[in-house]
Amino acid sequence: MNIFEKDQKYIASTYKRKEVCFVSGKKSILTDSKGKNYIDFGSGIAVSSFGISDNNLVDAISGQARLLTHTSNHYYTLPQVELAELLVEKSGMSKVFFGNSGAEANEAAIKCARKYSFDKYGEGRYEIITLVNSFHGRTMATITATGQDVFHQYFNPFLEGFVYAAADFESVKNAITAKTCAVMIELVQGEGGVIALDKTFVTNLASFCKENDILLIVDEVQTGIGRSGWFYAYQGYGILPDIVTSAKGLAGGLPIGATLFGEKTKDVFTFSTHGTTFGGNPVCCAAGYSVVSRIDDNLLESVKDKGNYMKEKLLALKGVESVTGLGLMIGVLTTKPVAEVVDSCQKKGLIVLSAKNKVRIMPALDITYDLIDKGIEILNEVLNETFA
Ligand SMILES: *Cc1c(COP(=O)(O)O)cnc(C)c1O
Numbered sequence: 001m002n003i004f005e006k007d008q009k010y011i012a013s014t015y016k017r018k019e020v021c022f023v024s025g026k027k028s029i030l031t032d033s034k035g036k037n038y039i040d041f042g043s044g045i046a047v048s049s050f051g052i053s054d055n056n057l058v059d060a061i062s063g064q065a066r067l068l069t070h071t072s073n074h075y076y077t078l079p080q081v082e083l084a085e086l087l088v089e090k091s092g093m094s095k096v097f098f099g100n101s102g103a104e105a106n107e108a109a110i111k112c113a114r115k116y117s118f119d120k121y122g123e124g125r126y127e128i129i130t131l132v133n134s135f136h137g138r139t140m141a142t143i144t145a146t147g148q149d150v151f152h153q154y155f156n157p158f159l160e161g162f163v164y165a166a167a168d169f170e171s172v173k174n175a176i177t178a179k180t181c182a183v184m185i186e187l188v189q190g191e192g193g194v195i196a197l198d199k200t201f202v203t204n205l206a207s208f209c210k211e212n213d214i215l216l217i218v219d220e221v222q223t224g225i226g227r228s229g230w231f232y233a234y235q236g237y238g239i240l241p242d243i244v245t246s247a248k249g250l251a252g253g254l255p256i257g258a259t260l261f262g263e264k265t266k267d268v269f270t271f272s273t274h275g276t277t278f279g280g281n282p283v284c285c286a287a288g289y290s291v292v293s294r295i296d297d298n299l300l301e302s303v304k305d306k307g308n309y310m311k312e313k314l315l316a317l318k319g320v321e322s323v324t325g326l327g328l329m330i331g332v333l334t335t336k337p338v339a340e341v342v343d344s345c346q347k348k349g350l351i352v353l354s355a356k357n358k359v360r361i362m363p364a365l366d367i368t369y370d371l372i373d374k375g376i377e378i379l380n381e382v383l384n385e386t387f388a
Contacts, residue, residue, distance in 0.1 A: 003033070018346060025052030028367045030351060038346070039375040041361045042353045046190070046222050046329065049249040049291050051364035056290050057252045064286035072277060079285035086292050090231045092240055093260035097269065098280035102221035102247035103137025105257035108274055109184070109243045110141050112261065113215045114161075116268045117181035120213075126161045127179040128217075129172060135191035136184065136219055145184060148192070167197055169204045182215040182243075187233040187326075190222035193356035194324050194331025199237055206239040215242040215265065221257075222329065225249035226295040226365050229304035229327030236326070249365075251287040258288075295365070303327045303365050306372065310361065313376050319383030324358075328365060331358040334383055341382055350378040 001009065003021050021033040028051045030038045040052065050057060064079060071077055084096040097108050110128060117125040128145065130136065136145040143151045144159040152158060165175040172183060183205065189195045209216040218241040223233040227249055230236040234244070244260040257279070261268070307327040314323050314332055324331040334341050338354045345352050353360040359379075363372070 027051035060290035099257035105245035108259040113182035133192040
């Protein structure tokens with residue numbers, strides 16, 4: 001059996017994989033089992049912040065792995081505290097809870113919001129408003145939070161206490177009742193098609209939440225860690241949430257999730273009200289430190305510049321109808337169907353993602369201009385070749 005047949009036999013069929021098996025890579029180049037190279041415009045869904053097997057990351061991981069691989073959260077470990085301190089410094093938030101994924105970070109945010117409200121107001125104030133077209137994960141609570149009907153099948157009953165509103169101030173305000181404890185948003189809806197929320201909407205919403213003691217949860221799982229051109233996208237929007245969730249790019253390729261709490265929420269979780277075995281694993285946190293410590297103002301400036309450069313070049317291509325997104329999180333609406341574009345790019349040695357009907361481009365934060373040009377040239381060929 002070849003790898004494709006074995007995968008089909010032994011792996012649960014939750015993914016519609018592309019017919020390629022990657023065996024190695026360096027920075028923004030991936031290499032498959034036949035030795036063919038690909039330019040990586042996907043970073044494994046905004047995860048490999050500094051590309052594949054980046055030297056600093058590999059050193060941080062292997063150095064920590066040689067020292068201490070795991071202890072459990074019953075004990076103190078250095079990498080966890082060091083990463084938390086760095087995240088607090090860069091985010092303006094106050095405390096961190098470490099988990100292992102984006103969905104888990106959102107679970108902690110949901111639990112925290114409900115406990116904050118319970119502690120202060122008692123039973124019954126538990127509703128969380130999320131946006132139509134949002135994506136918050138695959139666990140029971142986070143698929144319920146996800147504002148897309150396609151996710152609300154098969155697994156009944158879903159959780160109580162989630163309400164969906166359109167991404168405008170009036171709709172959210174109308175959805176708020178005496179039962180509302182929090183509003184949860186992505187500032188750029190990633191899976192929803194790389195759609196940035198309107199700035200006035202977001203600032204109005206943030207002030208309204210503050211005035212009414214409704215917690216604002218910002219899901220930065222995809223937008224965070226420099227991806228938007230800001231360390232967290234909310235910094236570009238000029239707001240400070242009560243809870244922030246982070247994952248994907250945080251440890252540059254290793255599994256990690258972080259829930260960040262602001263002043264209001266930093267002491268809501270008390271002993272044994274939440275926890276996880278693997279969360280804050282020393283190797284993952286050392287990887288996170290290696291990534292986060294490199295995201296300084298210079299890097300963020302270059303992410304903005306490269307994002308603008310890519311957007312301009314993409315907009316000039318024949319076959320591109322519109323370009324959306326922030327920083328190096330870019331959605332491209334093409335005249336050709338997105339599935340066809342993604343597959344043809346792969347054949348020609350370029351990895352791009354999709355989000356709904358758009359081509360989604362999220363390269364490593366430090367991708368070179370040379371590879372940006374080469375990748376866009378491949379996309380241009382794909383958009384303009386005619387099939388016989
Ligand atoms: C990917 C994603 C999640 C889920 O993260 P997992 O690590 O897959 O659990 C949640 N929210 C947003 C915005 C995401 O992009």
